[in-house]
Amino acid sequence: MKLITLFLVASVLCGLTLASLNIPIIGWSSQNAFIKSEIFDTYSSEQFREMLSNLVSGQSSDIVNSIKPELITIFVEQQLRTDELSSLFDSYSNQPASKVASLKSNIEAARTSIFIPYVSTSGSFLSSVLSTISIDGTIYVATESNSDFHVNGASYIRLNQIKATASSSISNNKVDILVVVLPEDNQNQYFEQINSVEGNSVNFFTAENPTPLGFTMKFEQEKQAVYDAAVLADSNSTTNGTNSTSDYINYFPGPVLEAYLIVFILLVILFAGICCIADLQVPDKYEAPKQKVL
Known part of the structure; x- marks a missing residue:
């Protein structure tokens, strides 16, 4: 009995360690795009691809309503784990020094939002999802020149072209996907640029890879x-x-x-x-x- 108890405790600890390797997905919209506000079950890349496909086609599911947005914007960090969200948003700090403060305000002002903390992936999460999705519009990837983020068939633009690309996508009567690969610094300006574009849009924030667990030995x-x-x-x-x-x-x-x-x-x-x-x-x-x- 003691061995079984110790085994269960070890299994729980291992499960908590593996859970920390998940990446988060946060979605928000000014429309009634999302039915659920949170999903605590383990989520996969196939399920996120299905969600995007339903949004692109305007079909309803148990997660999203039958609202066809004009633009889907996905902000992506190169590396991020779910347990790092507290430090990212400065949840335990009284100083508004978060580099994603605009993201927080956009989510709070949204009409509907969804939080999916436990997204399992073996790497290249978003690029693998977008490389296999079919849309009638265009997939734009705004990134720095030295970024290794790659999506098959996507059109690559510079980060200073985000607002112009989003405005043109709103008015072309097609569902486009705009991926913004966030740099290390000055991330708030990109959230503000997308927020300033008026139109029916759905936004997501996620990561390409989970931050590897490690202890820097010095x-x-x-x-x-x-x-x-x-x-x-x-x-x-x-x-x-x-x-x-x-x-x-x-x-x-x-x-x-x-x-x-x-x-x-x-x-x-x-x-x-x-x-x-x-x-x-x-x-x-x-x-x-x-x-x-x-």
Whole structure:
């Protein structure tokens, strides 16, 4: 029983780790385009392709209404995980320093919106979806010259042509898709340019790839910095008349050891509680009451 409990706990932890590798999809529109406001089930690229196809053809489904927009704009980050949305939107900061502040305001002002946090992908999510979709209009990709984002059959434009392309797409009586590959800086201006174009449009925000999980190890740089400080301290000691040299590098200062100790104690309490829960047993028989129950 204990082994089964530990296996279940490990499975939950592994599931949480894999869930952090998902990418998000956020959609918003000034029209009643979306029926659902959120989908917490695991979403796939095929389902997103079906959603786009329904919007392009004007067909309704359990997610979108039968509204045929004039333009579908998709803002895409090169790398983004769902668990990074909090830092991206500065959810825990009182300063309005978010580089996508305009995106937040557009979603809040939209008539309908949808949030899909758990989109599974093995890479090249949006480009693979758009490369296999068929539309009567044109797929425009606005990107920097050094970007590796590629969609088969798309027309590539510069980022400073977004507003003009969106305006012409609104008035051509066809459903066009405009993909804006967001650069690292000055992202708000692109959301504002699309928001300034009047017309029946549907917008999405997603990512091409999930940000890989990794921990940047900088032991060599830290070692060199600490070593330089130690050499400087030794030189000062020698200047003062003492001769004490040391090449000892302390990678585990007091706060780090205290953190390890606290984590170890919490883990001991956790597994002790799990073992106690696993040892709970119910009686296999019950004695009859000696007195009549009133």
